[in-house]
Amino acid sequence: RNQTANQGNLRKLYAYASDADKANLERQFAGIDWEELPAIIENYVLSRPKTDIPSDLSPAPFFPFPAKTPEQKELYSRATELGERMLREGKVACLTVAGGQGTRLGFDGPKGTYPITPVLGKTLFQYFAESIARVSEKHGRPLLWFVMCSELNYEATRSFFEKHGDFGLAKGQVNFFVQGTMPAIGLDGKLIAASKDSLALAPNGHGGTLLALRKSGCLDKMKNAGVECLSYFQVDNPLVPVADPLFLGLHALERSQMSSRMLPKTGPFEKLGNFCMTGGRLQIIEYSDMPTELAERKKADGTLDFLAGSPAIHVIDVAFIESLTADGRLSLPWHRADKKVPYLAPDGTIVKPESPNAVKVESFIFDALPLAERVMVLEGAREEIFGPTKNATGVDSAESCRAMLVARDIRRMRLAGMQAEDGAIVEISPRCVVDDADAIAYFKENPATPVAAGERKAFGK
Numbered sequence: 001r002n003q004t005a006n007q008g009n010l011r012k013l014y015a016y017a018s019d020a021d022k023a024n025l026e027r028q029f030a031g032i033d034w035e036e037l038p039a040i041i042e043n044y045v046l047s048r049p050k051t052d053i054p055s056d057l058s059p060a061p062f063f064p065f066p067a068k069t070p071e072q073k074e075l076y077s078r079a080t081e082l083g084e085r086m087l088r089e090g091k092v093a094c095l096t097v098a099g100g101q102g103t104r105l106g107f108d109g110p111k112g113t114y115p116i117t118p119v120l121g122k123t124l125f126q127y128f129a130e131s132i133a134r135v136s137e138k139h140g141r142p143l144l145w146f147v148m149c150s151e152l153n154y155e156a157t158r159s160f161f162e163k164h165g166d167f168g169l170a171k172g173q174v175n176f177f178v179q180g181t182m183p184a185i186g187l188d189g190k191l192i193a194a195s196k197d198s199l200a201l202a203p204n205g206h207g208g209t210l211l212a213l214r215k216s217g218c219l220d221k222m223k224n225a226g227v228e229c230l231s232y233f234q235v236d237n238p239l240v241p242v243a244d245p246l247f248l249g250l251h252a253l254e255r256s257q258m259s260s261r262m263l264p265k266t267g268p269f270e271k272l273g274n275f276c277m278t279g280g281r282l283q284i285i286e287y288s289d290m291p292t293e294l295a296e297r298k299k300a301d302g303t304l305d306f307l308a309g310s311p312a313i314h315v316i317d318v319a320f321i322e323s324l325t326a327d328g329r330l331s332l333p334w335h336r337a338d339k340k341v342p343y344l345a346p347d348g349t350i351v352k353p354e355s356p357n358a359v360k361v362e363s364f365i366f367d368a369l370p371l372a373e374r375v376m377v378l379e380g381a382r383e384e385i386f387g388p389t390k391n392a393t394g395v396d397s398a399e400s401c402r403a404m405l406v407a408r409d410i411r412r413m414r415l416a417g418m419q420a421e422d423g424a425i426v427e428i429s430p431r432c433v434v435d436d437a438d439a440i441a442y443f444k445e446n447p448a449t450p451v452a453a454g455e456r457k458a459f460g461k
């Protein structure tokens with residue numbers, strides 16, 4: 001099979017390997033889709049994929065947030081009630097994608113184990129787990145949580161949860177599943193050996209979620225539990241509401257198969273995917289692919305024409321995933337990224353290249369949007385839902401995310417009539433507070449003394 005994909009170098013690696021190394025290589029070879037590989041090498045490595053930008057792109061419509069008209073207000077309050085009912089009836093589960101390598105953060109270990117909160121240093125996983133516990137408590141029903149890992153971080157992720165007793169969640173409430181991997185492909189079209197017993201492998205992108213849900217049996221588990229839709233978010237965004245009744249309810253009222261939150265972009269080139277319509281379907285065009293002329297185009301009132309950026313927050317119907325993956329396959333388009341991938345040199349040393357030597361291909365979950373017949377996009381308030389932790393410092397970093405968590409908690413304290421000066425460092429436990437109503441109730445029960453600038457204070461259990 002290696003030969004058909006023109007991978008003679010792998011035969012050599014295998015021929016010289018010890019029995020134990022051979023077993024590992026065989027396991028990795030078995031995980032590769034050799035039928036698809038030659039076309040990927042041809043179309044994404046040896047030639048650069050041309051991104052065809054459709055000529056009929058127009059901005060995607062969205063529901064504004066907050067509601068603007070009395071009709072919208074009425075619709076949103078009906079949607080919120082419905083979303084709450086869906087949570088009470090166990091029709092919703094959370095889905096966190098945590099299979100990425102988190103290279104930009106430069107943190108050793110699964111990204112979810114990164115300490116993010118500003119006072120107590122709770123990890124991203126703990127923050128989500130506590131939010132899920134609180135949402136479960138509010139609706140009188142354990143909210144199931146599905147966490148996607150990759151082969152590369154599955155063991156570490158599981159043992160982290162085990163060590164922490166699943167952060168107090170009920171038995172069986174957290175479920176892990178493993179996404180597929182893709183081999184890194186050298187610029188010459190040959191797969192890369194990372195060591196004597198291993199290829200250089202990388203997770204196949206968050207688009208791998210959908211098929212992995214089916215292959216792992218999680219789809220069946222969801223169906224058996226009566227789960228109808230998934231609240232999807234990324235492991236690096238602790239600001240996200242883990243299950244927002246308005247978003248869930250509007251998804252259901254609109255009979256949408258896949259819905260997305262959108263944020264008004266801060267400028268034409270903000271690094272967010274753009275919500276566009278083409279051929280009557282919703283599609284996200286990556287910021288790097290968006291023609292400058294379209295990115296900069298303005299409406300008569302001076303706002304960006306393509307205003308809607310994607311914070312990667314979705315609601316996805318279980319039935320939609322079922323139908324997409326019905327025959328055990330799902331072809332989403334691949335996206336190419338050139339990377340520096342360490343490799344095993346002929347003299348047996350591992351070389352860390354100075355410049356990109358390989359291509360990694362990934363698929364993206366948002367490429368399922370054009371496959372949906374019914375979709376829905378709802379605006380969100382950035383400071384309430386999106387604080388991505390991509391880098392250690394600077395833009396979209398652990399630092400900026402912490403600052404956003406603090407700002408939100410200060411705002412909630414003030415809303416509840418408490419005093420917190422600008423510059424105070426406060427942290428409210430999501431185990432007690434996941435929304436404004438919770439904050440008001442919590443501080444009514446547990447009034448806080450004023451928090452001065454520079455003072456650090458944590459609230460809640």
Ligand code: UTP
Binds near residue numbers: 236
């Ligand atoms: P990113 O695209 O930010 O990638 O993933 P990353 O791997 O976390 O970080 P870098 O690019 O190496 O610095 C966005 C979200 O999608 C998940 C990530 O875990 C993160 O939650 N993801 C990404 C997967 O679950 N699987 C993948 O194959 C890729």
